[in-house]
Amino acid sequence: MLRLIDIAKEDGEPELEKAFWNTYHCQQNIVTADGRLYGDYCKNRFCTLCCSIRKADIINRYLPTIQKWEDLHFITITVKSCKEHQLEAYIKSLKGTFKKIINKYKNKTNEEQGKS
Numbered sequence: 001m002l003r004l005i006d007i008a009k010e011d012g013e014p015e016l017e018k019a020f021w022n023t024y025h026c027q028q029n030i031v032t033a034d035g036r037l038y039g040d041y042c043k044n045r046f047c048t049l050c051c052s053i054r055k056a057d058i059i060n061r062y063l064p065t066i067q068k069w070e071d072l073h074f075i076t077i078t079v080k081s082c083k084e085h086q087l088e089a090y091i092k093s094l095k096g097t098f099k100k101i102i103n104k105y106k107n108k109t110n111e112e113q114g115k116s
């Protein structure tokens with residue numbers, strides 16, 4: 001974080017520098033009361049502590065819905081970003097490609113099971 005602060009200073013980015021300092025001091029002072037710990041979070045995207053809390057919150061919100069789904073698969077597809085005006089066509093293209101991938105594996109599974 002200290003190196004990022006230096007870079008923000010060099011690049012003349014005072015807001016970013018302040019955000020990096022906030023992350024540097026994230027949870028630096030912790031107060032205990034009634035058997036619980038309290039502290040100030042920076043809530044920045046690049047803070048590993050705040051990201052872990054955000055991730056836990058997201059898991060808790062989505063898990064009940066995801067647990068109802070059958071035949072779960074986790075995939076990550078990465079693509080190069082595009083310009084804003086290309087976004088709609090880009091998403092349409094991605095959906096088409098994704099459909100092809102799903103159909104390919106559906107067909108492959110059916111062939112393996114002799115259903116073709």
Ligand SMILES: [Zn+2]
Pocket residue numbers: 023026027041042043044047048049050051
């Ligand atoms: Zn934080």
